[in-house]
Amino acid sequence: MYFNAVPDLFTGFKNNTPMKTNTRTNTKKTAKKIAVKTRRPAKTVKSSKESLEDIFEDMLKDIYWAENHLAKALPKLAKASYNEELQNAFETHHKETLAQISRLEQCFALLEMKPQGKKCPAMQGLVEEGQEAISEHDAGHARDAALIAAAQKAEHYEISTYGSLRTIATVLGRVQCAELLEATKDEEAETDEKLTRIADKINKWASEGED
Numbered sequence: 613m614y615f616n617a618v619p620d621l622f623t624g625f626k627n628n629t630p631m632k633t634n635t636r637t638n639t640k641k642t643a644k645k646i647a648v649k650t651r652r653p654a655k656t657v658k659s660s661k662e663s664l665e666d667i668f669e670d671m672l673k674d675i676y677w678a679e680n681h682l683a684k685a686l687p688k689l690a691k692a693s694y695n696e697e698l699q700n701a702f703e704t705h706h707k708e709t710l711a712q713i714s715r716l717e718q719c720f721a722l723l724e725m726k727p728q729g730k731k732c733p734a735m736q737g738l739v740e741e742g743q744e745a746i747s748e749h750d751a752g753h754a755r756d757a758a759l760i761a762a763a764q765k766a767e768h769y770e771i772s773t774y775g776s777l778r779t780i781a782t783v784l785g786r787v788q789c790a791e792l793l794e795a796t797k798d799e800e801a802e803t804d805e806k807l808t809r810i811a812d813k814i815n816k817w818a819s820e821g822e823d
């Protein structure tokens with residue numbers, strides 16, 4: 613009796629009987645795992661060229677959505693412009709944007725794809741910045757400066773997207789697509805430069821407190 617009360621040096625008074633394992637449950641779980649594994653279809657490995665084609669198509673859908681979204685916002689930016697030159701610039705770019713959308717549709721046709729957009733959170737955010745400028749400031753040179761800043765961010769997004777798309781189209785041998793994308797990229801760059809020229813004047817007037 614005395615010796616039974618002495619704790620085991622390693623386990624104390626705890627019952628050191630090994631934990632019972634529920635072999636039935638474990639077997640079930642293993643069987644389930646195997647079943648899941650066998651149901652999964654064999655993974656098809658795409659070549660890097662196939663992946664690049666997927667990326668190209670995905671980026672086309674992204675910019676198609678972005679252009680359509682911007683096309684809806686540009687008339688609002690034009691309407692909110694205090695300066696007439698800026699208003700004209702936004703109106704001109706609205707027309708250009710509609711032409712850019714049709715260039716993208718030509719691209720889709722060349723790829724034998726239906727024109728399809730994929731939501732572009734980047735352009736959505738950039739357009740929101742323009743809307744914020746309208747709602748947070750009164751009409752005037754300062755607000756025009758904010759409108760230009762928001763528009764130029766959108767232009768830069770487009771320039772970089774079209775540049776990447778043009779490069780990918782070229783390496784994939786999509787020569788006609790590459791030409792269409794290059795034309796739009798150049799147009800976006802011209803718009804950006806035009807906005808910079810207008811901003812030079814507008815920012816100066818705003819800083820000098822001119823009406």
Ligand SMILES: [Fe+2]
Nearest residue numbers: 679709712770
């Ligand atoms: Fe555009």
